[in-house]
Structures are given as C-alpha cells and as structure tokens.
Amino acid sequence: MHRARQADTKASTPQEVTRHLAWTRREFLRNVAGIALGSSLLPSSLLARTGIPSSKRKVVVITFGGGARDQETFAPEGQENIPHLMRELIPQSAFFTQVVNRGILGHYVATASLATGVYETINNFASLPPEHPTVFEYFRKDLKRLASDAWVVAPSNGFNRIGESSHRSYGPGFGAKVILPKHLLTAATSGGGPDYEHLLRDNYETPFYTPELGGGEFELQQLGMMLKLSVDDFKAHALTLSSPDELSVYIVRQLMRQQAPSLLWITMHDIDIAHAGAYSLYIDGIRRTDRLCADVWKTIQSEPEYAGKTTLFILPDFGRDSDDDSGGNGFQHHRTGDALSRTTWMMALGVGVKEGVVFDRPTESTDLVPTLGSMLGFSAALAQGKPIPELL
Amino acid sequence: MLPSDLKPEQFNGYPSEARKLVIGYVAALQRLPLSFLPSLLREVIEYDFKFPAERRALEKELANLNSLSSKQIKDWLQGFAHIRLSSQLENFDWVNAPSQFVEQLSSHLWTTHQLDAFRTAALAYADRLRAVAPPEPPPAPRLGVTVIGQGVAAHDEPLFRKLRAQGAYFSGVKPENGLDLLLNVVAARAKAHPLPYAHWYIDGGQAALHDPALTCVSYHALEPVRAALSAKIRAEIQRPGMGPEALRTHLARLRPTDLGLAKAGDAVLDRFQVKMLTEGSGTQIFSTTFAQWTAREALRRAQPLTLLVRFAPRQRQKPMNEMLSASREVADLDPLGSLIDADMGAYYNWLNLQRLTGAEQSSFLVWFEGHNEAIAIGPSLPRGTESNAAAGLDQLLSWAS
Numbered sequence: 001m002h003r004a005r006q007a008d009t010k011a012s013t014p015q016e017v018t019r020h021l022a023w024t025r026r027e028f029l030r031n032v033a034g035i036a037l038g039s040s041l042l043p044s045s046l047l048a049r050t051g052i053p054s055s056k057r058k059v060v061v062i063t064f065g066g067g068a069r070d071q072e073t074f075a076p077e078g079q080e081n082i083p084h085l086m087r088e089l090i091p092q093s094a095f096f097t098q099v100v101n102r103g104i105l106g107h108y109v110a111t112a113s114l115a116t117g118v119y120e121t122i123n124n125f126a127s128l129p130p131e132h133p134t135v136f137e138y139f140r141k142d143l144k145r146l147a148s149d150a151w152v153v154a155p156s157n158g159f160n161r162i163g164e165s166s167h168r169s170y171g172p173g174f175g176a177k178v179i180l181p182k183h184l185l186t187a188a189t190s191g192g193g194p195d196y197e198h199l200l201r202d203n204y205e206t207p208f209y210t211p212e213l214g215g216g217e218f219e220l221q222q223l224g225m226m227l228k229l230s231v232d233d234f235k236a237h238a239l240t241l242s243s244p245d246e247l248s249v250y251i252v253r254q255l256m257r258q259q260a261p262s263l264l265w266i267t268m269h270d271i272d273i274a275h276a277g278a279y280s281l282y283i284d285g286i287r288r289t290d291r292l293c294a295d296v297w298k299t300i301q302s303e304p305e306y307a308g309k310t311t312l313f314i315l316p317d318f319g320r321d322s323d324d325d326s327g328g329n330g331f332q333h334h335r336t337g338d339a340l341s342r343t344t345w346m347m348a349l350g351v352g353v354k355e356g357v358v359f360d361r362p363t364e365s366t367d368l369v370p371t372l373g374s375m376l377g378f379s380a381a382l383a384q385g386k387p388i389p390e391l392l
Numbered sequence: 393m394l395p396s397d398l399k400p401e402q403f404n405g406y407p408s409e410a411r412k413l414v415i416g417y418v419a420a421l422q423r424l425p426l427s428f429l430p431s432l433l434r435e436v437i438e439y440d441f442k443f444p445a446e447r448r449a450l451e452k453e454l455a456n457l458n459s460l461s462s463k464q465i466k467d468w469l470q471g472f473a474h475i476r477l478s479s480q481l482e483n484f485d486w487v488n489a490p491s492q493f494v495e496q497l498s499s500h501l502w503t504t505h506q507l508d509a510f511r512t513a514a515l516a517y518a519d520r521l522r523a524v525a526p527p528e529p530p531p532a533p534r535l536g537v538t539v540i541g542q543g544v545a546a547h548d549e550p551l552f553r554k555l556r557a558q559g560a561y562f563s564g565v566k567p568e569n570g571l572d573l574l575l576n577v578v579a580a581r582a583k584a585h586p587l588p589y590a591h592w593y594i595d596g597g598q599a600a601l602h603d604p605a606l607t608c609v610s611y612h613a614l615e616p617v618r619a620a621l622s623a624k625i626r627a628e629i630q631r632p633g634m635g636p637e638a639l640r641t642h643l644a645r646l647r648p649t650d651l652g653l654a655k656a657g658d659a660v661l662d663r664f665q666v667k668m669l670t671e672g673s674g675t676q677i678f679s680t681t682f683a684q685w686t687a688r689e690a691l692r693r694a695q696p697l698t699l700l701v702r703f704a705p706r707q708r709q710k711p712m713n714e715m716l717s718a719s720r721e722v723a724d725l726d727p728l729g730s731l732i733d734a735d736m737g738a739y740y741n742w743l744n745l746q747r748l749t750g751a752e753q754s755s756f757l758v759w760f761e762g763h764n765e766a767i768a769i770g771p772s773l774p775r776g777t778e779s780n781a782a783a784g785l786d787q788l789l790s791w792a793s
Contacts, residue, residue: 077553104502121503125636273709276674277681280732281709323740326747329688330740332673337507 017339022098022360038357050352054377064316065289066272084294093349101318101365110317117369117383129161136176142378150176155269181247245270260305315346410439420458427475433490441663443694452525471513534754536745539702540734541760543727552767554739559769564782579603589694596683597704611679620651643670678706684737691744703734755792768792
C-alpha cells in the first residue's frame, strides 16, 4: 500500500468506475459481436426451454486464467487477442458485463470463493480447504452423485484442496476429484526433466515457491484407470504442448471422453505470467486461453455425452490493476483492490441459455454457485450469492 | 503497544538520521491511530537511505502532523481510526518492524473486508496533505526518454500505439549515433542542473559509456548481485516450513552487503538497487521487467529531472527454477517479445512521469533503437499527429521541449 500515492486515483467512485466498465463492455460487444441488450424476463423455465431435466444436464466452468483487463480483451484495441471469444463464443452466449468480486484478490482464495459462493478468507498461499461447502459437495450430497461425477482440473499444486471444504456438514467424502496435470506429469516423468519443464510452471503469484502437496491429489495409477491413458502416451502427447493450460485442456478432453462428469471445473492460469512483468507473455497467455476456451467448447459440442445438454460458463476470478492507479503497476498485479481489478465478466452458453444477449446489471462472483444449484437441482444452502434469474 | 505509549528511546534501533528526525516528533506520533502510524514509520526508518525528494516530503509530512491540533488530527485521520485491528497487530513490534506490520495489516484488511475503507481513508489523507504541503515544482522541465527494441531487425506490429494520441509520431528519424546523442543530451542537462539523483540512466542490458554525473543502474552491472540473490532464494525455499510470505519477509530484510555490494558504495543507490531486486516481481529474471520497474521507482521516489531508460532483450521464458539457476550458459533471448514488453514499458514510463509535478511542461521521447521510428510528446507538439520528415533525435527533443 502506498499511502500518499493513492491520491492519484481518479475522482470517480468505485461504483461509478464499475458501472462505466460494464457499460463500455456492453457497447464493445454490441458493436463487434452484434449481441443485444438482454432483459431479465425470459419466456419460460429452463426445463421448458430445453426439455432436458436437471438430472441430465451437465455444467462446465472455466475460470479465465488469472484475470485479464478489458484493454487487452474486450476493448477495441484488445479484441485482436480474443478472436475465438469474440467471433465464436460470445455470439452464442449470454454475457454479463458487471460481475463484481468483493473478496480477497488472490487466485486460490478467489477461486475457492467462486466454488463456494462465499467470500472465503483462507490464506491464499497455504494448502487449506475452503471453509464453506463447495459446489461439488452440494452437487454430490444433494443429488447423491458418485465421486466420478464432479471433477476439478487445476493448474497449480496450491489448488489441490479446492475440491472439498472443511465444513463439518459436508467435507470429506462429498468433494470433487481434483486433477493437477502438472503433478501428474511430474509423477509420470519421474520429476519432469528438461523436455517437460515448460509445462510445469507453477503459481505465478509466488513464483519462487511451489507448495508441497497434501490431501486429495490425483494418483498416478489413476492415469490408466480413469483417463485410459498410458504413461507413455501421456508423456508423448505432453511433448507436443506448450503451456500448463494446454496440458490441462488435454486432460480435460480425456476426462470428458472417459468419465463424462456432470460437473467439471477447469481453472486456467497461463495469463498470470503477468506477475513477472513481461507484457508480451501476458498477451500470449490471453491468446492461448482464448483458443483453449474455444477448444473446450468444441469438445463439448462434439462429445456425445455433452452435446446438447451442457452449459458452459467462462469467467475470470477477478481482473488486474488499472494503469490509472498509481498504487499498482498496471497489468502486472491485482493488488490495489481498485474497481477494475474487482469488476469482471461472465459468459454462459449452451443448453438453456439465450444466445447473443448482454446483461449489464451488477452480479457478484458469489452468484455462480446458487445459479448452478438452480440449474442442476441442488440447494447451495450456505452460499452468500443469489441465483441469476436471466439464466434460469 | 499503542501509539500513545511511544517513548523516544524506542527508536534507538533506527539508523542515525532517522532517529534524529523522529525523536523530535514523538508527541505528534502518539496521537496517531495504529492503522496509520506504522505506514509512516516504514518511511521514517528508511530515511537515511532515501533520495532528497523523498526526504523533503517526509519532513514536510511530519511537520504538518506536528502542527495539527488534536481536533484536526481526529478530523484528518478519522477514516483510519475506524479501522478495526486485531490484538495480534496491536502486540506486534511495529516500531522496529513497521514494514512487516504493514504487510500483516494488508492481509488483515483483505481478510476483514476493510481494504476499501482503508483505501478511502488513505486517499482522503493524501488529498489533504497535498493541499497543505504540495510537492515541489521541478527547477526545470522534466525530460523522459525511452529507447526500445535493441537487437530487433524488423517487426510487423505498429509501435507506440498507447502513446500516439499523446504526441507526434515520426517515421523518418535519422538513427545514426542515436544513443550517443541522447546520452549527450542527458549529460548536458545534468551539467546544467547539477542536483543529486536528478538525472538517471537505466539500462536493461549493459550500460553504454555515459557521463559520470548520471545516476546509472544497469541489469548487467547487477549480475553478481542477482546471482547472489538467486542463490539465497534457492537456499531459502529448500528450508522446511518456508512459505511465500516468510520468503518475502526474508528478501525484504536483505541489505546491499548481504548480496555482495561493497560497503564503500553509494549507500542510497545501493539500497535502491537491492530493493529493485528483492521487492520487484520478475525483476530478477526478466531484464525488461527490471528496466520498467526501476524506472517506475526512480520516478516515484527520486523524482528526477531527466530519465533515460534503455530496454534490452530479456531471456526467453523458461520454467522459474531454470531462470533462477546459477547456470553461466548464455541465455536464449527473446528480442521480439522484449520489444512488446518495452513498448508497454515506455507507456508506463510516460504515465509515471505524468504523475510528477510539472507534468504539463515535461517532454517525452520514445525511439525504436537503430530505426527510423520515434514518438515525441511535449507542450509544443501537436497530439495525434504523424510526420515522415527526416529529423535527428536532437531535433525531436528540441521540438518536444
């Protein structure tokens, strides 16, 4: 915190900045992607619109990789970095321009907050489970689903506890299975080796430190049993990939084909290389994440278990600092807590979602879990957020 | 302990000049809220190693706090007084370890959802302070120069996109002896306004020959310091129980001599250089990040009259452990990626220059090294314009001033 330096922030209140940001996102999308301003009044219920009962529906959630700013994504000068979102996904989606995260802006704790619907306050850098029930626990306990029906694919060893909370009424036995592809690759290659090191980069918020694993990480022997992958095939394919998120999406495809979970959560992370301060690598990360989101959507459409019954959500956990806040250093971090770093977006596409509409009323990051509950038929009883009516 | 319990002898552990400064203000400090005071002491304890502009600002701030009545103190700092602190924070040795306190306070504010309230209080305080003790105007208009693209033969994307609306784009620049010419301009300014730490040359690679009147920081010259730091980081992360926060605290405590800098050096500059590496993120591994962050901190802290920043190619991205390794192999470079980094870095240099007093009179130049492209910004140059006229860099600077 820079005491005196903070005075340079523009006079607008955070609320004004947030509203302006939402408005400009809407205008960008209307102009370029040709989508219309939405109303919260939809003609009928999700079941009536889709004909698919909640028990048959599937949901895939992608957190958009460590946060990117509008000027590198949805603003006119940034759209070249997200061609797949702009041309392929947004025209098919309901887009929410004003998703505010009022919690702690660290990636693990913010992702945990997204997954619980409560602003978690756990230490971002410790190997701790969320304190409130996760969406996976609500889903499995309420709907009596098997462990194999809820999965998390996460980028960093620090995310190994994300699948299951410490809450006494839920917790052990009700969580999601968590795959840490990098951990898997390390195990498969007996420690990595020079050919794989580019896929094993860990947490960019603490680049010098990789937490030791403990808890429910995916065991190597399950590579063959669950993903039907031989160690040799896995290693050979990994050699063709260029980043940790590409490795994650490779695992996701395999998981969708072999296990077809109804609730699948993918956390991208390549964009967070921004913490190292190299703008070109940050932009590369955005372009790669854009492409990988489209790849996941194509897989959803092409896999029989998913096609026609899946809703895909894409949202950042939060944004990054603005150039205007002298307390930060622009794109590099998300430390100031300014409106830009707190105000993100969300797109939903697929079954039951009205295509090509934009909603600019405020929602919160914590609204995701109650919304998923209403879509899939479970009660997110302890979540702070509210279901988003435009999606139900 | 609370601020009201402060006594002069509690500052015995402070460096000599800081101690002399602060003991004259103990009575004033006793009236300040605990959510505020350690942030101030964090600056005070570094007083001996601060640049002249920082010293003067701190002296003014302390004098102002001393001059306020109790009623005015309550009025000025009411936002801070409403911040709820934990007993753990109250019991912390915030007099001798104010930076560590502020780190823990930051975590506490995030966790207890008081960050916005703190931010509002900080903004209100800074606004009032600036009104009664405004920053000094510069004795001459400031000049910022950024040189980007070293080692790049050609590129496809347009440069200076963020800055074009602010000034004039030139596509007929004569590149011959460009760097020497710029260094001569900077040296001439240093001779015309011979003030300490007022004229800087920051190089992301190996510094070119330059006038000794310039304050020079280069990534190449700090290679032994970076190697020593990397060795310390590798040793620390292998210690049982070491986590990111403990590592950060450990790095913040490192002093120039811990990393091999000579005791006889410039203590202020050495401390500054070490901070760039221990407190900056990515500065240890990417020269482009080092150049940008060092420029940002030089502008913020030293408030120079002249700043020349030259970016150099950074190493190609590799796994963090590899980039931190002690390998003496020649790093594989990424000139094109570095050009993009530096183009954004130039924009940030301009933004940070604009945050200083006299911004409306300052001038700024970015040059694509060895090529014909540059952008010049200044009070007498029309914004958003383009010219293909043949011109030397010295002409561009004279037009911009």
